[in-house]
Amino acid sequence: MTRHLLSAADLSRDEATAILDDADRFSTALVGREVKKLPTLRGRTVITMFYENSTRTRVSFEVAGKWMSADVVNVSSSGSSVAKGESLRDTALTLRAAGADALIIRHPASGAAQRLAEWTAEPNGSGPSVVNAGDGTHEHPTQALLDALTIRQRLGSVEGKRVVIVGDVLHSRVARSNVQLLSTLGAEVVLVAPPTLLPTGVATWPVTVSHDLDAELPGADAVLMLRVQAERMNGGFFPSAREYSVLYGLSEKRASKLADHAVVLHPGPMLRGMEIASSVADSTQSAVLQQVSNGVHVRMAVLFHLLVGAGTAEVNA
Amino acid sequence: MASASPDRELMSAADVSRTVSRIAHQIIEKTALDGADAPDVILLGIPTRGVTLADRLAEKIHEFSGVTVPRGALDITLYRDDLAGKPPRPIGATSIPARGVDGALVILVDDVLYTGRSVRAALDALRDIGRPRAVQLAVLVDRGHRELPLRADYAGKNVPTSRSENVKVRLAEDDGGVDGVSIAPHGGPQR
Numbered sequence: 001m002t003r004h005l006l007s008a009a010d011l012s013r014d015e016a017t018a019i020l021d022d023a024d025r026f027s028t029a030l031v032g033r034e035v036k037k038l039p040t041l042r043g044r045t046v047i048t049m050f051y052e053n054s055t056r057t058r059v060s061f062e063v064a065g066k067w068m069s070a071d072v073v074n075v076s077s078s079g080s081s082v083a084k085g086e087s088l089r090d091t092a093l094t095l096r097a098a099g100a101d102a103l104i105i106r107h108p109a110s111g112a113a114q115r116l117a118e119w120t121a122e123p124n125g126s127g128p129s130v131v132n133a134g135d136g137t138h139e140h141p142t143q144a145l146l147d148a149l150t151i152r153q154r155l156g157s158v159e160g161k162r163v164v165i166v167g168d169v170l171h172s173r174v175a176r177s178n179v180q181l182l183s184t185l186g187a188e189v190v191l192v193a194p195p196t197l198l199p200t201g202v203a204t205w206p207v208t209v210s211h212d213l214d215a216e217l218p219g220a221d222a223v224l225m226l227r228v229q230a231e232r233m234n235g236g237f238f239p240s241a242r243e244y245s246v247l248y249g250l251s252e253k254r255a256s257k258l259a260d261h262a263v264v265l266h267p268g269p270m271l272r273g274m275e276i277a278s279s280v281a282d283s284t285q286s287a288v289l290q291q292v293s294n295g296v297h298v299r300m301a302v303l304f305h306l307l308v309g310a311g312t313a314e315v316n317a
Numbered sequence: 318m319a320s321a322s323p324d325r326e327l328m329s330a331a332d333v334s335r336t337v338s339r340i341a342h343q344i345i346e347k348t349a350l351d352g353a354d355a356p357d358v359i360l361l362g363i364p365t366r367g368v369t370l371a372d373r374l375a376e377k378i379h380e381f382s383g384v385t386v387p388r389g390a391l392d393i394t395l396y397r398d399d400l401a402g403k404p405p406r407p408i409g410a411t412s413i414p415a416r417g418v419d420g421a422l423v424i425l426v427d428d429v430l431y432t433g434r435s436v437r438a439a440l441d442a443l444r445d446i447g448r449p450r451a452v453q454l455a456v457l458v459d460r461g462h463r464e465l466p467l468r469a470d471y472a473g474k475n476v477p478t479s480r481s482e483n484v485k486v487r488l489a490e491d492d493g494g495v496d497g498v499s500i501a502p503h504g505g506p507q508r
Contacts, residue, residue, distance in 0.1 A: 022407065025410065040400060304405060304408075309401065309402065309403050
């Protein structure tokens, strides 16, 4: 793996599998312990930069860093100099100068993480590791990793599984990262969405596309429901919330079409009653809370892979 | 360079087997684990080969004394003091017997004792898991060059080595083939 994690496409199958394996180890490393603390990242500074609202991702990165003894500092757009009009570049250089070993960024602009990595790279190639925690409608690689981990834990493997991703694919960085990672890991991905919520160019993705959720459910091993991202919608993408819910929502009746072993995922936050029925979200088939726990473990594994052995260039042979 | 001088055999499969048996006898004797007021002995192997050795020791101890000793694995990857300088290693599994380690006599098991840094990492990891009554160390090979004030309570074989040499332990369960210990003139662990 390179120094950064900007896109799920950066990960080879071996690298992704190594991260998932380590995440599984982290999930048991602290179980039943009175003191949830590992010394692994002692003395490393992790700064999270959240320019968009987040509960799960921000908390899990912070918890992941703290459980491994890193010093974790949060910067959010309100309450920092960002509110005074400081540019992303200036903020990034400031945080690098303040001694960040890793920058975790969530930003409404697609490509923000990539730019951040370019701006903060020192001429000699060093500089903080940048982790993309969601950039606009582009990518959210750690979410894809935790989804893959959850699927693997529930179904035994990812390879050969049929994963149906449902809903607002157009605005979803979760969908983009999942398509990349799941196909890297050998899963078969089906996208189900209204034509208005599919991006142009979807034909070139390694997926099959359908508009009929009912037809896809019986053959699914996993169903990933996406949130309808009203905050990114600037036009009429569907006639009404009710119609969307009727056609693409995972109702209780619809969920009964799923195979018994199938698992229901949602990256959160859930709009209960819109894309997923409350009873389905809380059912035993739902892995929503397992996803959150896995989020912490996956992010521990990512920080471990990025920050440990960062000085490999200096190792004498 | 490597092909010029071949590996030297230190222990054959029979030697390894005899040595494990001897360490098992020594553990029984030193801890009196088959006695009236026997301590709670737990064998904790350091992955990968330490876990295999702990399994074999537990088997032998059961064979010789009839006592079933709980055993587990203690991965030290996250506690190593050389994490910064090396590429990340895969994290191994840690499994602690259900009773925990509090108040027990924990015997750490590893294949080779060298600088002692792995053992220190294991002691650090153990401290986060509980408070044993005492900790002892059993190794198959002690090759010297300690960098920390540590010693083995049970050492299968003491071998004088130079730092450039590489001691290779092969165990059938982990490496396939037959057991054995050999020493290569080059390729010692990076330090």
